[in-house]
Amino acid sequence: MKIVKEGDKNKAVCQFCGLQSITYALRDVPFSDNNGVVRNILAGICDKCDNVVSIPRQSTPKIKAAYNEVKRSAEYRVPAHFIDILSLASNRIDDEIGDTLSKPLLLYYLHKLNTGVISSSRLKELLASELASAPSTKRLSLKITERTEKELSSVVQKSGLQNNTDVIKGIILKIYEDIVQPKTPKHIKELKSIAATFG
Amino acid sequence: MGFNDTKTKAIKCLEAGDYDHEARQHIDVKNLFACGQVSEEDVIRLINKTKGAQYEKSPHHFDKSVMVHIFKPMHQNATWYIKFYFIEPAAMFISVHK
Structure with a gap:
């Protein structure tokens, strides 16, 4: 693999100056969606206008790490009572930290579905139930990582559902079935241990 | 440079x-x-x-003396876009996305 050093020269097309000579130097380079910056990586800098024009191959691992760490906002439209279900379930697990558990609970179920511990076919059945039939008037906002996005896509495929929103809605209904509805919530030991990590 | 040569060179890079x-x-x-x-x-x-x-080429928007190569293969029911140009002897990848 070719390795470049600070001060090495190359050529590249700069968006302001056209084909130019560039010099590799250390820079902080932001992502295009303003959601994070990759700090202190070698970048090809236009010798004319001093803008970042290229990134050498060797900087990719640092970019990948920063990209995977960045959380992106995702919004899902759900019926109002779905937010209540999450709140009730969280409080059943630990009434001291309550709603703080809503997102971890969703991710817990998402992971169990993705790894096949919980069957994803149940989600479709739950979405056809009476409890699911209400207009989606509320917005559930989550900051999620690329890894979570991939798990969502995987569960969409495995479950035969249409999109991420349906998966989230299905999970909330499954949470109702497992945690809110029964006398003794399912997975309670494991979930209480997770709650304990919130200090 | 024809399609096959462009393919070979990109893979070599x-x-x-x-x-x-x-x-x-x-x-x-x-x-x-x-x-x-x-x-x-x-x-x-x-x-x-x-x-x-699935191959086309066109001058770079910011410098017409540079030819941009675009491959658009189908993979798993999606069209992928691989855009790049050569700065001899290396390649500059503009984007790979679907």
């Missing part, structure tokens, strides 16, 4: 690690290659899949 990612003041999150979400092996596989009818 990837195998040798002899390339940069274009970055217009920032790292484009849609560029899955620059963000490390697809590997060199993935891109080589996509390039190998590309047929002649």
